[in-house]
Amino acid sequence: MKVTWAKKSFWMFFGAILGAMAVVGTSVWAEGKSGDAGAEATKEVAVPLEELRAFVEVFDRISTDYVEPIEDKKLLEGAIDGMLSSLDPHSAYLPPKNYKRMEEHTTGQFGGLGMEVGMEDGFVKVVSPIDDTPAQKAGVKAGDLIIKLDEHPVKGKSLAEAVKIMRGKPGSKITLTIVRDGVDKPIVMVLTRAIIKVKSVKEQLLKDGMGYVRISQFQLRTGEDLIKSIKALEKENKKPLNGLVLDLRNNPGGVLRAAVQVSDAFLNDGLIVYTKGRVKNSEMRFEAEEGDVLNGKPIVVLINEGSASASEIVSGALQDQRRALIAGRTSFGKGSVQTLIPLNNGGAIKVTTARYFTPSGRSIQAEGIVPDIKIDQVKIEKLKAADFTRIKEKDLSGHLDNEDDKKQAEKVVQKADKALEELLANDYELHEALSLLKGMYFTQQMRGHE
Incomplete structure (x- = not known):
């Protein structure tokens, strides 16, 4: 077979690469993003020479026989992308531009x-x-x-x-x-x-001294922002909260460290999450430290089918440690750890390196977190006026006026938080979560007086 100089150069270069791999092995550095594996590991890899020869043959055929000229870089990046995407839905090749965008994603803009x-x-x-x-x-x-x-x-x-x-x-x-x-x-x-x-944490004071915190995504500062939100609610309430609804619905996850910090904020001790993988640096354990920001007050965590990854870590930890009641619908079921490994070309590969396990040893992967209380998804619609209307006292001819009507109406308008009423009226799941939280608080109070 006739081999041009360009092809010879490629073969020589590829052979040198194989030799280097066979002698040195691979060096893997896991960046502390979504995977947060964080250590360096070196492992000898047996190089599949026959399969790599087939790869080079395909590369050669495409380079010479494809209907249009194609850059070697595009071919090789396509091969890397295909290699990773064939593993699972979360492993991927990130070209330099995509890698930069992912870094922007974790910081919130x-x-x-x-x-x-x-x-x-x-x-x-x-x-x-x-x-x-x-x-x-x-x-x-x-x-x-x-x-x-x-x-x-x-x-x-x-x-x-x-x-x-x-x-x-x-x-x-x-x-x-x-x-x-x-x-x-x-x-x-x-x-x-x-x-x-993306503002990852939002807060609102609910009725009866109950707090509401919504986490839309786990970013680098989410743990700190959660504490600030709770402090802000306590300041508005002018005393410690009686309970908290933690809303993780449609939260796709994010940074592992943030999920650990959020869980730790409500626990005094105990295991939060651990991971298992093939390599040593993919095995991690995270334990809670002293300091429950709510001092044992009840928590209801809202989840649904859009709650994934870091959301499931928090839900699983608080559920297993019996620190919170989980309400809503079974979560997404993404219980795998992705490690970002930067490459020399400015890009990176995102590789699944481990699985998450809750404190009790449950794997989240493809199972999700099953709520303690199921809340079905319902569509709330305002009822239209019927063909008939119930008659009230004020509709009767000659009815007596209530002298306090205007005063009472003014007081109600002044006290009512229209935004809050609208939120609870339109969000059935939150309304149910608040009802559960109130019941937990009153039960806790009764037990405290026994």
Whole structure:
């Protein structure tokens, strides 16, 4: 067979690489992001020479026989991407630009539509829309399958390619065609891209001294922000809270360290989470330290099918340690650890290196966290006026006026927090969680007086 100099050079270069791998092995550095494995490990790897020869042969054929010239870099990056995407839905190759965007994502500001996505059956699957983003405002829901981006079919594209299309200049529009369970026809939505600034923690004081904290995503500062939110609620309440609703619905996860910090905030001791993998540095254990920010006051954690990863770590830890009541619907079931390994080209690979286990030894993977109290998803609609209306005393002819009517009405308007009333009226799950929390608080109070 005739071999050109370019091909000879490639073969010589590839042979040198194989030799280096056989002698030195591979050095893996796990960056402290979502995986947070954090240590360096060196392991000798047996190189599959026959399979690599087949790879080089395919590379050679494509380089010479493909209908159009194609850059070697594009071929090799495609091979890396295919290698990783064939493992599981969460392992992936991140070219330099994508790696930079992922770093922006963990710090809380990036451009796009505002949703956590993965791949399923060749389509983009929405894990969860992020609060106050174009996706969430347009009505995108966890579990939606995106089958078209503008006029581009998603089938056949990698996740990185699909995400690249969804990203774009703020203010520009994109049309999503979505397939949703229970809906016969595809749903078409037009979204306007925006700079996504994610505030991961929000708080609101509920009735009877109960607090509400919503965590939309686990970022580097989420643990600190949680403590600040609780302190702010206590200041508004002018005394310690009587209980807390921790809302993790549609929270796709994020940084492992933040999940540990959030769990630790409500525990005085005990195991939070541990991981198991093939290599030593993928095995971790996280224990709680003294200091329950609520001093034992009751907690209800709200989860649903869009609660994943770090959300499941928090839910599992508080459930196993009997520190909180978990309410809602079974979570997503992402119980795997991804480690970011930077590459010399400025990109990185994201590789699944371990599985999460709750304190009792339950694996979250593909199972999720089953709530203690199930709250079904319901659609709340204001009842329309019927053809007849019940008659009240004030409708009777000649009824006596109540002199205090106006005064009472004014007092009610002054005291009522319209935003809170609207929130509870439109959010059935939160309303139920608050009812559960009140019951837990009164039960705790009764036991304290026994």
